[in-house]
Amino acid sequence: MNLMAQGKTRASSEEWRHVLPTNLGLFYGGEWHSPAAGRTLPVLNPANGDVLAHVALADREHVDRAVAAANSAFPAWAALSPLKRSEYVRGIAKRVREAGDELAMLDALDSGNPLKGMLLDIQMGSTIMEYFAGLSTEIKGSTIPMPGGVLNYVLREPLGVVARLVAFNHPLLFAIAKIAAPLIAGNTVVLKPSEHTPLSALRLAELVQDLLPPGVLNILNGDRAAGEALATHPGVASIAVVGSIATGRAVMRAGAETLKRVTLELGGKNALIGYPDADPAKVAAGCVKGMNFDWTAGQSCGSTSRVLVHESIYSEVIEAVSDLVGKIRLGQPTAIETEMGCLSSQAQFEKVTGYIEGAKRDGVQLVAGGGRGRGDLERGYFVEPTVFADVAPDHRIAREEIFGPVLSILKWSDEAALFEAVNSVPYGLTASVWTNDLSTAHRAAARIQAGYIWINGSSSHFLGAPFGGYKQSGLGREESIEELHEFTQLKNVNVTLSP
Incomplete structure (x- = not known):
């Protein structure tokens, strides 16, 4: 089904049932398994509260079996040529592209993100797989010059079993x-x-169950207990997380006993800075794009949710942002014309609305939004795209990650105080700087404590450019050859040659 071509508007219960997976169990060792004692979890449609399915929950025994299957498959998989592994990964990408429409609809139903955004996720995820497949022959070592008769070389070798824990905001893209x-x-x-x-x-x-050798890829539904079991498991060599700072800390603590390799892509309270020479209309457009309202309802670790605008263009930016946000179409996630969907769960909804109501009580100026969905959206976790202005740098909504469609706008006049405010939070994932002056742009980029910075841009990612954070926003880099290296270890070999 080509949803874009058909102008699909929404999925009825009959329409969405055929995109659900047939197997709702646990997949490891190339086979499907039932949960112990019938342990299942209802999966809800956040747009209306309907139960989509009941999926199996893995317990520690299933984690043990899955890790054992992965360890059993590891020697043969590691022994394959890089080009052969590349062929397998390209095969996964091909099958995902072929099933792209149904996978996008499934994510729209499951996550509350708009269908149009989930179609983009399919393309992005497949392209990332193909990118890494193309890097398969770049897992290279080196040689080190030695005195005569001695050869020293360095190899890059795989780690073993890697556990990957991914977040709810981009389900298939992350998977x-x-x-x-x-x-x-x-x-x-x-x-x-x-x-x-x-x-x-x-x-x-x-x-992909018939594509990959058994045990190479294993997928376990699970709650926090399953994540802890993977993080503490002695058979897991590395654990990589996309999630909150709290999750990252928990995983690091759990993995400490076995000194696992840990990579973390965590949260952000990312700053967008507007300088006085910037075009207010372009700054406003960058604010709205940077918030990812139309992709994940602001549920994105890279969203530029904290905007600091110079006083000379402040009023113009506020007016333009309010106008742009007011035009965003809130609607059913499965409707192709929807520009912003809903939050993913009741917990997210309560967290986000709690921040909004708290800011209102504190007298922070509400510029746009602040309410929930109306009409046929009232049953779901819909929150209007929301903008607050004249926010104090020390207010909660300016310092804490809300992970929802809430934009905080602050005014600045002194550059030294600006950078103090920008760098005062424990996060350091992304930042966006808007200026027409090259010296100003480079000076700002140098002073901002963040790992990924846009100049006169926001939100976009570029394959090959390392993505990751400073401070508590994470460890390691992704979307580049650096990510490939995160999953290797170095071995040095020193050979004394016979005369």
Whole structure:
């Protein structure tokens, strides 16, 4: 089904049932398994509260079996030529592209993100897989000059079993993008999707179960207990997380006993800075794009949710942002014309609305939004795109990650105080700087404590450019050859040659 071509407007219960995965169990060792004692979890449609499915929950015994299957498959997978592993990964990408429309609809149903954004996720995720497949022959070592008769060389080798824990905001994009580098590097993988959005990962397992050797890719639905079991498991060599700072801390603590390799892509309270020479209309457009309202309802770690605008253009930017946000079409996630969907769960809804109501009580100026969905949206976790102005740098909505469609705008006049405010939070993932002066742009980029910075841009990612954070926004880099290297280890070999 070509949803874009058909102008699909929404999915009825009859229409969405055929995109659900047939298997709702646990996938490891190339086979499907039932949960112990019938442990299942209802998966809800956040747009209306309907139950989409009941999926199996993995317990520690299933984690043990999945890790054992991955370890059993590891030697043969690591021994394959890089080009052969590349062929397998390209095969996954091909099958995902072929099933792209149904996978996008499944994610729209499961996560509350708009269908148009989930179609983009399919394309992005498949492209990332193909990118890493193309890097398969770049897992290179080196030689070190030695005195006569001695050869010294360095090898890059895979780690073993990699556990990947991914978040709810981009279910399939994360599922496919985050397994690519470990697989290409020669590792086997145990993937745990979010318990809120597991359906597309299960469908992925169905699509590739006959493609990959058994045990190379294993997918376990699970709650926090399953994540802890993977993080503490002695058979897991590396654990990589996309999630909150709290989740990252918990995983690091759990993995400390076995000194696991840990990579973390965590949260952000990202700043967008508007200088006095910038075009107010362009700054406003950058604010709205940077918030990812129309992609994940602001549920994005890279969203520029904290805007600091110079006083000379402040009023113009506020007016333009308010106008742009007011035009965003809030609607059913499965409607192709919807520009912004809903939050992914009741917990997210209560968290976001709590921040909004708290800011209102504190007298922060509400410029746009602030309410919930109306009409046929009242049953779901819909929150209007919301903008607050004249926010104090020390207010909660200016310092804490809300992870929802709430934009805080601050005014600045002194550049030294600006950078103090920008760098005062424990996060450091992304930042956006708007100026027409090259010296100003480079000076700002140098002073901002963040790992990924746009100049006169926002939100976009570029394959090959390392994505990752400073401070508590994470460890390691992704979307580049650096991510591939995260899943390798170095071995030095020193050879004394016979005379």
